[in-house]
Amino acid sequence: MRQSSDSAGFLKRNRHILYLLPWILGFLLFRAGPMLYSFFCSFTDFHLFRGISAYGLMNYRRIAFDPEARRACGLTLKYALICVPLKTAAALFAAVLLSGRLRGIRVFRTLYYIPAILGTSVAAAVLWKAMFRDRGAVNQLLVFLHLPAVSWLSDSHAALWVIILLRVWEFGAPMLLFLAALQQIPQDISDAAALDGAGKAGQFFRITLPLISPVLYYNIMLAFCNAFQEFSAPFVITAGGPRGATGFLSVLLYRSAFTANDMGYACALAWTLFILSAGFSAGFFFFRKRFVFAADEGGIL
Numbered sequence: 001m002r003q004s005s006d007s008a009g010f011l012k013r014n015r016h017i018l019y020l021l022p023w024i025l026g027f028l029l030f031r032a033g034p035m036l037y038s039f040f041c042s043f044t045d046f047h048l049f050r051g052i053s054a055y056g057l058m059n060y061r062r063i064a065f066d067p068e069a070r071r072a073c074g075l076t077l078k079y080a081l082i083c084v085p086l087k088t089a090a091a092l093f094a095a096v097l098l099s100g101r102l103r104g105i106r107v108f109r110t111l112y113y114i115p116a117i118l119g120t121s122v123a124a125a126v127l128w129k130a131m132f133r134d135r136g137a138v139n140q141l142l143v144f145l146h147l148p149a150v151s152w153l154s155d156s157h158a159a160l161w162v163i164i165l166l167r168v169w170e171f172g173a174p175m176l177l178f179l180a181a182l183q184q185i186p187q188d189i190s191d192a193a194a195l196d197g198a199g200k201a202g203q204f205f206r207i208t209l210p211l212i213s214p215v216l217y218y219n220i221m222l223a224f225c226n227a228f229q230e231f232s233a234p235f236v237i238t239a240g241g242p243r244g245a246t247g248f249l250s251v252l253l254y255r256s257a258f259t260a261n262d263m264g265y266a267c268a269l270a271w272t273l274f275i276l277s278a279g280f281s282a283g284f285f286f287f288r289k290r291f292v293f294a295a296d297e298g299g300i301l
Contacts, residue, residue, distance in 0.1 A: 042268040048261035059268035069269070071244060072252040073276070075160075079248060080227035083164045088220055091171040095178035096204075109179070116172025125236035128166045129153070132237075153238055156245035163233045163246055174219040181212040210293040217292050221284045228277045249273050 045054045063069045098109050118124040131137045132152040139149040152158045185208060193203050209216070231250035234240055240247040240255070249269060257266035 038267040038270060041264050042271050044264045045262075046264035046267070048257075048263055052264075059265045060272075062265060063268060063272055068244070068247075069249075069252065072247050072249045073272070075245075075247060076228060076230075076249045076273075076276070079160065079164065079230065080224055083167050083227050084220060084223040086164065087168045087171050087223055088174060088216070090168055091174035091219065092178050092216070094171065094175045095182055098175075099179055099182040113172035113176060115170045116176075118170065122232055122236055124166065124170070125233045128162065128233070129237045132162050154242050156243050159238050159242055159245045162237060163230070166233050166237075167227070167230070174223065177215050177219060178212065181215040182208070185211050213291060213293045217284065217288060221281060224280050224284075225277050228273060228280070249276075 041052075042059055043055055043057065044052045045058060046052045094112055098105060098112065102108075115124075133139075134149070134151060134153075136152075138152065142149050150158055152162050189207055189211075190203055193207055198206065229250060230248055231254065234246040234248055234251055235254065238246045240251040250273065253266050253269040253273065256262045256269060
């Protein structure tokens with residue numbers, strides 16, 4: 001009797017664990033477990049059909065010295081460093097335009113947000129590929145304007161910009177966050193600055209931008225993490241080409257895992273991608289105090 005009452009009391013005191021148990025089991029089975037197993041496999045020559053025959057750092061040495069892997073890392077960084085600032089600037093510019101009180105402004109906000117609903121969908125990539133093919137809508141427009149057509153998908157320099165333009169076009173999600181932050185700025189601050197002689201540009205860079213810096217910081221960090229994981233657009237639109245011009249790290253990872261069946265090397269690439277994203281995130285957290293302003297705490301976080 002005493003033992004059963006103690007068990008009932010323990011369950012009653014720790015009832016919250018029962019509610020969390022489905023999530024904990026799901027996390028261990030579908031998140032933590034596969035991550036730990038992939039980490040183990042990254043130190044093996046695991047082949048999908050031949051199994052494991054060797055252990056060591058061979059995959060990471062291959063990443064360090066393989067020209068294809070180094071090129072993929074460089075392309076991923078280049079893409080992120082170009083795409084993230086452009087997308088953030090477009091989102092901020094649109095948010096500033098849409099923060100005004102104009103007739104029908106809600107309709108325009110909805111229209112600007114619609115591309116973000118597509119997200120990283122394959123449908124958006126297929127549409128983009130159709131628009132930028134040799135006889136697509138973009139080249140037809142260039143010909144109509146008496147400009148030379150561009151081989152967007154077969155030119156190694158233009159192909160990367162096709163992917164970048166797709167992601168910049170989908171700026172709706174960060175725009176929405178910027179818009180919410182802009183609407184939280186008290187109008188009294190802008191009015192006081194205007195009375196002191198500050199122009200629109202001065203108000204934006206000295207008042208608006210510091211006050212929305214936490215949202216700016218969040219959008220940039222999240223955009224970098226998403227850029228490092230970019231896969232659907234280069235895979236669907238250019239298949240990593242032409243001549244490897246859009247062969248990002250994620251595309252190389254996919255080919256290694258599901259074309260070459262080299263799971264050990266693919267796992268090492270996945271952990272390299274994880275370390276790259278984690279390194280950028282850690283750098284953002286390290287410099288957060290210098291660039292993020294918190295008015296409620298009297299200065300810098």
